[in-house]
Structures are given as structure tokens and as C-alpha cells.
Amino acid sequence: MRHFFTLLRNEIWRLLISPSTYIAGFLFLLIMGFLFQWMLRLYTSDPQDETPSVLFFRMFFIPVFFMVPLLTMRSIADERRSGTIETLLTTPVTIAEIVLSKFAASYLYYCSLWLITASFHVIFFAYAQRDTIIDPYPLIGGYSYIFLSGTLFLSLGIFASSLTKSQLVAGILGFTLVFGFIVIGSNIEDLSVLATDQAHWLRQFSDHTDALQHMSDFSTGIIDTRAIILYLSTALTFLFLSILAIEYRDGTT
Amino acid sequence: MSYLRNTTNQPSQLDSPQHTIEVEQLHKRFGKINAVDGISFKVEKGQIVGFLGPNGAGKSTTMRILTGYNRASSGIAKICGIPVAADPHFIKRRIGYMPENNPLPLELRVREYLKWRAKVKEIPFSQRRRAIETALESCDLLRAQDRIIGKLSKGFRQRVGIADAILANPDVIIMDEPTIGLDPHQVILIRDLIASLRGRMTVIISSHILPEIEMTCDQIIIINHGKIVGQGSPAELRDTFIDHTTYEVEIHGSIEKLKTALSSIAPELQIEKTSERCPQGFATVEIQIKGKRDYGERLFQTLANCPDLRPRSLRSKMAPLEDVFLAATRRSWEEVDQELVANGEEQAVN
Numbered sequence: 001m002r003h004f005f006t007l008l009r010n011e012i013w014r015l016l017i018s019p020s021t022y023i024a025g026f027l028f029l030l031i032m033g034f035l036f037q038w039m040l041r042l043y044t045s046d047p048q049d050e051t052p053s054v055l056f057f058r059m060f061f062i063p064v065f066f067m068v069p070l071l072t073m074r075s076i077a078d079e080r081r082s083g084t085i086e087t088l089l090t091t092p093v094t095i096a097e098i099v100l101s102k103f104a105a106s107y108l109y110y111c112s113l114w115l116i117t118a119s120f121h122v123i124f125f126a127y128a129q130r131d132t133i134i135d136p137y138p139l140i141g142g143y144s145y146i147f148l149s150g151t152l153f154l155s156l157g158i159f160a161s162s163l164t165k166s167q168l169v170a171g172i173l174g175f176t177l178v179f180g181f182i183v184i185g186s187n188i189e190d191l192s193v194l195a196t197d198q199a200h201w202l203r204q205f206s207d208h209t210d211a212l213q214h215m216s217d218f219s220t221g222i223i224d225t226r227a228i229i230l231y232l233s234t235a236l237t238f239l240f241l242s243i244l245a246i247e248y249r250d251g252t253t
Numbered sequence: 254m255s256y257l258r259n260t261t262n263q264p265s266q267l268d269s270p271q272h273t274i275e276v277e278q279l280h281k282r283f284g285k286i287n288a289v290d291g292i293s294f295k296v297e298k299g300q301i302v303g304f305l306g307p308n309g310a311g312k313s314t315t316m317r318i319l320t321g322y323n324r325a326s327s328g329i330a331k332i333c334g335i336p337v338a339a340d341p342h343f344i345k346r347r348i349g350y351m352p353e354n355n356p357l358p359l360e361l362r363v364r365e366y367l368k369w370r371a372k373v374k375e376i377p378f379s380q381r382r383r384a385i386e387t388a389l390e391s392c393d394l395l396r397a398q399d400r401i402i403g404k405l406s407k408g409f410r411q412r413v414g415i416a417d418a419i420l421a422n423p424d425v426i427i428m429d430e431p432t433i434g435l436d437p438h439q440v441i442l443i444r445d446l447i448a449s450l451r452g453r454m455t456v457i458i459s460s461h462i463l464p465e466i467e468m469t470c471d472q473i474i475i476i477n478h479g480k481i482v483g484q485g486s487p488a489e490l491r492d493t494f495i496d497h498t499t500y501e502v503e504i505h506g507s508i509e510k511l512k513t514a515l516s517s518i519a520p521e522l523q524i525e526k527t528s529e530r531c532p533q534g535f536a537t538v539e540i541q542i543k544g545k546r547d548y549g550e551r552l553f554q555t556l557a558n559c560p561d562l563r564p565r566s567l568r569s570k571m572a573p574l575e576d577v578f579l580a581a582t583r584r585s586w587e588e589v590d591q592e593l594v595a596n597g598e599e600q601a602v603n
Contacts, residue, residue, distance in 0.1 A: 006372045017360055083356030087417070090320045090350040091373045092342050250322070 003093045004101055011105035021109070024070045028063055028113050035059055036120045051135065053121060057142035057219040061182050061211070064153055068178050071110055072157025073171035075102040076246065080165045085250060099242045103158050107150060114146050138219045145218035148228060149211065151235035153178050155242070162242035163249075185209035272331075273298045273425055273455040274319065279328035281314050281479075288314045289325070290479035296472065298424075299452040303470035304459035305578055311479040312459040313353050316427050319457070320350045332425055346375065349418035353429040355411055359403030363394060363413055366402060367420060374421040388416040391446055408439045415443065419450070426456045432465055444469050463574040473574075475581045483581035487574060492545075494580040495572040499525065500540045500552060506562040511538065514559050518551050535565055 015021045039055055042048065048055065076099075079085040088098060121139055160174035161167075189206040207213070214227045274296040281289040289311045296302050304312040317323040318330050321341035330337045337344050358366060367388060371381045389395050392412040397405060402413060411434060418426050431447070432440050440462075447469050450456050460466050466473060467487050475483035475490070483490050504511060508527060515522040525541040542548060549569055556564040 002375075003373055006369070010369050013365075014358065014360060082358075083352060083354060084358055086317075086322055086352045087350065087356060088373075090322050090345055090348065090352075091370070092345045092375055093373055 001097060001100075003097050004104075007093065007097055007101035008104050011101050012108065015105055015109055020074075024067065025113055027070075028067050029116060031063055032117050033120070035062065036117075036124075040124070051138055052124065053135075053138045053142060054216065054219045056120075057138075057145070057215055058212070060142075060146060060149075060215060064149075064182070065175060065179060067110065067113070068153045068157045069160075069171040069174035071106045072102075072154055072161050072174055073167045074161070075106065075158055076161040076242070077164050077167050077170040080250070081167070085246075089250060095243050095246050099158065099162070099239055099246065103154060103239060106158070107154050110150050110154060111147055114143065114150075118143065137221050141221050141223065142215070142219040144223070145215050145227075148218075148231050149214070152181070152231045152238070155235040155238040156181065159238040159242045159245070162245040181209075182211045186212045271298050272296060273300075273333055274302075274457070275329075275331040275334075276315075276319070277329045277331075279315065279318060279330055280326045281311075281318060281323065282326045287479050289318070291328070292476070292479070292481055294474055294481065294484060296455055296457070298455055300471045301447060301451055301456040301458070301469055302472045302474060303466035304457065304474055304476060305463070305466055306459075306476035307582060310476045312476055313429055314479075315476070316350075316429055316457065316459065317352075319425075320348055320427055321345060322350075346421075347424045349421060349423040349426045351414045351418040351426075351428040351431060355414035357402050357410060357413060360401065362399055362401055363405070364389070364398040366413065367416060370417050371420055376421050384420055384422065388420045391419065391449070392416040393442055407434045408436060411435055412439070412443070415446065419446075419454075422454075424454060426450065426454050428456070428458045430459055430461070432460060432462060440465065463578055467574045475578060477582045477585040480585060482585040483577070487577075490574075490577045490581070491572055494577045494584075496544060497572075498542045498545055498548070499570040499572065500542075500549065500567060501570045502538050502540060502552075502556065502567045503535050503565040504538055504556070504562055505534050505536075505565070506559075508536070508538070510559070510561050514555055514562060515540065515552075518548065518555055521546075522548065522552075539570070 036056060039052060039059075042055075043052060076085070079088065089095070118139070156177040157170075157174040160177055161170040163173065164170050185206075186209070188209055189203055191202055208226060208230060214224065217224055217227070272295045274294075276295070277293050279289050279292045280287065292311070292315060304315070306312050314323060318325045319332065319337060321337045321344045324338060332344050333347055335343050361369070364385065367385045368381070371384055376384050389398055392415050394409070394412055394416055397409050400409075402410060405413070411431065415428065415431055418428055432443050435443065444465065447456055447458065451471070458466070458469070470487075472486060473484070473490055474481055483494060485493070508524065512524060515524070519542075521542055521544075523541050524538055526539040528537040530536045540552070549567070553564075553567055556562055556567070
């Protein structure tokens with residue numbers, strides 16, 4: 001792991017000097033801003049059961065669907081397309097260092113974008129609800145879920161990027177994987193209609209994979225270690241698979 | 254650049270016949286295609302070796318195997334006595350590699366890129382700055398050091414790639430077509446740069462530009478169809494592949510007279526080519542002799558004694574490397590054809 005920080009610094013620097021970073025960030029904040037504003041309108045028209053922050057985090061998957069492929073599709077596919085992976089792999093760095101540095105750079109960027117959305121809540125509490133007390137716990141819970149699930153989503157994106165040479169294919173594949181995890185994972189319970197004799201088993205399984213359920217658990221203050229283990233272990237698995245994919249495709253070490 | 258590795262630059266070590274690169278029976282298959290088919294060669298320390306061959310001959314694959322980027326299907330490639338496959342990380346610390354097409358991150362500045370490469374290549378902090386300065390200086394990049402790589406011309410980019418290859422002062426430098434796309438000035442610069450590495454580093458370059466290879470390389474390896482079809486110094490290759498001697502003479506007088514004069518020396522002297530006469534009435538005539546014979550002096554005397562012929566110049570013409578290359582690759586094509594015919598006959602019998 002000797003070169004990890006060298007590579008990470010380079011990755012972050014390249015993110016910072018690339019215009020696409022700022023375009024993606026702008027797009028993300030624009031959409032999140034609109035969602036937040038739409039949500040506030042909802043509150044002015046009808047009374048709601050949940051606090052605005054819980055509802056806000058419930059929609060986390062909308063930006064995840066497009067942000068994760070956008071952030072990760074370039075990482076390895078582009079190195080492979082331009083051939084710089086060849087110059088990189090003929091230096092003493094290991095593939096694990098390359099994958100981890102790419103992952104860490106996109107993860108840091110992803111987290112910092114989400115942290116900016118925290119300002120929405122600050123502005124909201126500062127102006128709209130001057131007489132109420134800020135309840136920070138749903139926010140803390142919600143953001144910790146975002147950061148936790150980010151490890152898995154970005155590792156899915158990195159994995160997609162490590163399989164191919166084309167950014168487009170990597171982006172579509174990354175989107176499919178993330179979409180698959182969130183949508184199929186949270187609807188797996190519906191399969192019990194097909195397999196009635198194994199309904200119990202399916203229901204138990206779906207408890208573990210339901211990303212939307214995890215989100216609402218976290219944002220209401222239930223920190224579930226099963227979810228933590230699921231996300232971290234799956235993230236590690238996909239990072240490991242990315243290393244294998246690069247080793248296989250670029251045949252080295 | 255000797256500050257990075259003072260111990261290995263001792264002349265005593267250079268004198269010892271140590272092989273920096275040893276390749277034995279290297280094979281590489283891609284599916285059904287034998288990209289590299291039993292290549293063996295040895296390179297002494299400090300030598301400059303040129304890989305020649307048509308496109309798809311296996312030059313790049315051989316280079317990639319040497320860098321540890323690709324694995325050989327079978328065979329051994331050793332660098333500094335260590336098999337590449339056994340310890341890729343040892344090898345990677347000892348090579349500087351510039352791949353084909355010279356891929357670079359286009360958004361970085363030249364100095365930024367080299368600084369990052371110096372870190373990745375484990376150059377100690379205290380020497381990093383100097384190593385970068387030296388590399389920039391030897392590739393004449395000091396003026397362009399703060400420019401963005403993506404906005405540089407091809408020649409500059411090529412030099413950035415070469416600067417990166419020599420940056421860590423490695424034992425072995427492997428460059429895949431380093432002079433492609435450069436203008437003559439830059440080609441001379443790169444040629445001088447490569448020549449200045451002679452004795453300190455072992456350099457392998459591949460190129461299509463034959464005079465380039467001839468001028469810079471101590472040893473030439475001609476590869477075709479994944480096999481070595483010729484190997485040795487330019488002179489040795491000429492000996493092996495060119496079986497005729499050519500003299501070029503500028504002469505005033507009729508060609509018929511010249512022919513009779515030539516046949517008086519020996520019947521094997523043949524006129525190969527005659528050029529147009531220049532305004533003064535001189536024509537350039539190429540005289541070819543089968544086999545390797547030295548007729549220079551006799552030719553000169555005969556022509557001088559002949560009253561109707563006025564020679565202006567006479568020189569023995571070296572066969573260009575191009576002819577050697579064509580002869581070597583043609584021979585291997587013929588072998589392949591024969592194999593194909595033999596295989597076809599076998600199949601027909603079966």
C-alpha cells in the first residue's frame with residue numbers, strides 16, 4: 001500500500017482539474033435542490049407524518065442512479081482505452097493500489113457532494129422553522145447511510161468500469177448494477193407470490209437486501225449492523241472482483 | 254544521471270560479459286495465433302538493440318513480456334538475471350517502458366506528470382527533483398515543462414514519454430517506436446539521446462525507420478511471424494543476407510565500352526543500373542558482382558587506363574538495411590509458405 005496515497009493524490013488532482021467533475025456536481029446539486037424544493041411544497045399543501053429530512057433521504061436513490069455511473073465509469077475504462085494502464089502497470093504499483101485509489105477518490109467526491117446537500121437542511125431550519133428545535137439525529141442517520149451505501153454503489157461502478165474499455169458500456173453496466181441492487185433488492189419480497197412454500201425464507205432474505213428499508217431505518221435512528229456488514233462486505237467483494245478483472249484483462253502480476 | 258546508481262556504473266562491471274536481458278524460447282499465443290514463436294536472444298549490458306519487423310511480427314508482444322505487462326505462454330525472459338514472471342516487481346523497478354502510441358494523461362502538465370511518475374517509480378524524495386530536471390533537460394523539454402500535455406504537439410508528447418522512460422535511470426529501457434511522428438530535428442535529438450545512454454543502460458527500441466535503427470543500434474534483431482529471422486550487428490546482417498557486392502561509378506563515355514572494359518576484368522561484373530546523363534555527360538552506373546569480392550582496385554585501374562572512359566568517382570555501395578530487412582523477412586515468408594503447402598499436402602493425404 002506504499003503507493004496508495006501517491007495514486008490517490010493524483011486521482012483527486014485529476015478530478016479537481018477536470019471540467020466534467022464540476023458539471024456532474026452541478027447536475028447533482030441542481031436535481032437535489034429541485035427535489036428538496038418540491039418536498040417543501042408538499043409540506044405546505046398537506047400535513048405529513050414524517051419530518052422533511054426523512055422524506056428527503058427516502059429519495060436518495062434518484063441521484064444515486066445517475067451519479068454513481070457518472071463518477072466511476074471513467075476510472076479504469078478510460079485508462080484502458082487511452083493505454084495509460086500499460087504505463088501504470090509497468091511501474092512498481094499493484095493493481096490493488098490502483099483500484100483502491102480510484103475507489104477512494106470517487107468515494108471522497110461522492111461524500112463531499114452529499115455533504116453539500118446538508119446545507120439545504122441548515123438553510124431550511126434557519127429560515128422556515130425558526131421556532132422549532134433542530135432534530136439532528138435523522139440527519140446523522142441519513143448521512144451515515146448515504147456514506148455506508150456509497151461504498152457499495154461506487155464499488156459496483158468501479159467493477160463495471162474494470163470490465164470494459166468503453167466508458168459508455170461501463171456507465172450502462174454500472175447503472176444496471178446499482179439499479180438492480182436497489183430495485184430488485186427492495187422488491188425481492190414480491191417473489192413470494194411465485195414460491196409460496198418458501199415465502200418465509202424469501203421474506204427473511206428481503207429484510208437484508210432492502211435498500212429503501214435500510215434507508216428509512218437509518219434515518220429514523222435504527223443503526224443496523226446487518227446492513228453495515230452487508231454493504232461493506234459486498235463493497236469489498238466487488239473491489240476484489242475488479243482487481244481480478246484487471247488482472248485477467250491486462251494479464252499481469 | 255549517474256547519481257542515482259553509482260555502483261552499477263563501475264567500468265569493471267561493464268567489462269564483464271554480463272547479459273542484462275536473456276530470452277529463451279519465448280512463446281506467446283493469443284488464441285490460435287502464435288504472436289511470439291520461440292524467440293531467444295541475449296543482450297549485453299549497455300548495448301542498444303533494435304527490433305525490426307513488419308507490423309504484427311511480435312515486436313510489441315516481446316517487449317510487453319519483457320516489461321512484465323504480458324505473460325509469456327512459455328519460455329523464460331530474464332532481466333538482470335531474474336526471470337520476469339518470478340518477480341515482476343523487481344523487474345518493474347529496473348525498467349523504463351514507453352509503450353506503442355505513447356499513452357499519456359492529457360489533462361496534466363508535463364512537470365506534474367513527471368513528478369507523479371517519479372513518485373510512483375519510487376525515486377527517493379531527495380533525488381526526485383534532480384531526476385526530473387535531468388530528464389526534462391535531456392529531452393529538451395524545459396521550455397514546455399509547464400504546458401498541458403494534451404495541448405502539446407506530437408513531437409513534444411513523444412519526448413515526454415521518453416523523459417518518463419529514462420526518469421528513474423533504470424537498467425533497461427524499452428521503447429516501442431520512440432521516433433514515430435517526429436520531425437528530422439527531433440529524430441536527431443532522440444537519436445543522440447539514445448546514443449548517450451550507451452554503456453550506462455541497456456536499451457531496446459523498435460522502429461520501422463531502418464536508417465534510424467542502423468545508426469543507433471549495436472545489435473539488430475529482425476522478427477517476422479513471431480520468429481527471429483536475423484540477428485547481429487548491421488555489418489553481420491549484411492554479410493548474412495546480401496550475397497552481392499555493388500560498385501557505383503560516375504563515368505563519361507559509352508556504356509558499351511564500359512561493358513567490354515568490365516568483361517576484361519572478370520565476366521561476373523554486370524551493369525545493374527544506368528542513370529540519365531548529367532549536363533556534363535556523366536552517367537551513374539551500378540555494377541553488381543555476385544558474391545563477396547573486392548574488385549575495387551582493379552576496377553579503378555582498368556577504368557583509368559581506358560582512353561575512352563573518364564570516371565569521375567568510384568565507390569563501393571553498402572546495401573541499405575532496407576534490402577537486408579526485405580531479404581530477411583522474404584526468406585521467412587517463403588518458409589511460412591512452404592509450411593502451408595506442406596500442411597495442405599498432409600491434409601490432402603489424410
